[in-house]
Amino acid sequence: xxxxxxxxxxxxxxxxxxxxxxxxxxxxxxxxxxxxxxxxxxxxxxxxxxxxxxxxxxxxxxxxxxxxxxxxxxxxxxxxxxxxxxxxxxxxxxxxxxxxxxxxxxxxxxxxxxxxxxxxxxxxxxxxxxxxxxxxxxxxxxxxxxxxxxxxxxxxxxxxxxxxxxxxxxxxxxxxxxxxxxxxxxxxxxxxxxxxxxxxxxxxxxxxxxxxxxxxxxxxxxxxxxxxxxxxxxxxxxxxxxxxxxxxxxxxxxxxxxxxxxx
Ligand code: COA
Numbered sequence: 001x002x003x004x005x006x007x008x009x010x011x012x013x014x015x016x017x018x019x020x021x022x023x024x025x026x027x028x029x030x031x032x033x034x035x036x037x038x039x040x041x042x043x044x045x046x047x048x049x050x051x052x053x054x055x056x057x058x059x060x061x062x063x064x065x066x067x068x069x070x071x072x073x074x075x076x077x078x079x080x081x082x083x084x085x086x087x088x089x090x091x092x093x094x095x096x097x098x099x100x101x102x103x104x105x106x107x108x109x110x111x112x113x114x115x116x117x118x119x120x121x122x123x124x125x126x127x128x129x130x131x132x133x134x135x136x137x138x139x140x141x142x143x144x145x146x147x148x149x150x151x152x153x154x155x156x157x158x159x160x161x162x163x164x165x166x167x168x169x170x171x172x173x174x175x176x177x178x179x180x181x182x183x184x185x186x187x188x189x190x191x192x193x194x195x196x197x198x199x200x201x202x203x204x205x206x207x208x209x210x211x212x213x214x215x216x217x218x219x220x221x222x223x224x225x226x227x228x229x230x231x232x233x234x235x236x237x238x239x240x241x242x243x244x245x246x247x248x249x250x251x252x253x254x255x256x257x258x259x260x261x262x263x
Contacts, residue, residue: 005035006032013197016055026061044098051101060107070082097208099207107130110143111143124183130173245257
């Protein structure tokens, strides 16, 4: 599927979404967010697609932020819905029933970093640079950065990056647990695809329930979270994939999940 600001490609059971405004370092304008929103809606129930990868076109950037040209024209009233719209799209990603992996192939600033923070897993290239430089524009992050970054690295560290506008490099992002792995620019995509393929072979039920349990842990008490976990654990037992997984173990063979999941 080809849109003006997004390029989407289906490869096996994986959907690759490329943010495609390389001349503007893939800055996120409203059109790109709307396209992303409708791609997510279109693929939510698509049983062939099991994992989504998001990356940036070109060699320099994942996304260098929300589009500053658009922001500079906002009124106070527009700004609230502008922020809420982006928050809504990123909330949809965070709560998506299929894993969404950000491949951060360069700059991920402002809205670009907030998009990556909403994804379930982040991998980056060695030359990646991340940060929330909105204060340099007299703004604060508006697409979830003030909420997701402190939940990932604690509020003191999040405020350090937000208030100073300092960029973090790939080594620092890895050290703080923001990215799960760092690869050379040349190998980032290949490694992201490899991870996506590995996940796509697992039980779609167990993958979706893992996402639900882990994402809910950010908003629940321990006892609520444990209750969600045991409910989802018991739902696994009723799936064909559980029967396949345990049968394969007993028969000493590799499981073949999702047999009745083909469209
Ligand atoms: N919104 C709109 N356009 C952007 C943009 C953004 N967030 N980030 C980059 N661009 C555009 C530039 O205006 C430039 O367009 P032009 O060629 O028409 O002038 C083009 O992308 C290339 O950017 P440039 O600044 O020339 O590249 P660089 O390699 O010198 O610097 C950055 C890269 C990322 C350091 C720099 O572009 C930057 O600081 N961008 C803004 C980051 C930011 O503040 N993000 C938060 C926004 S809320």
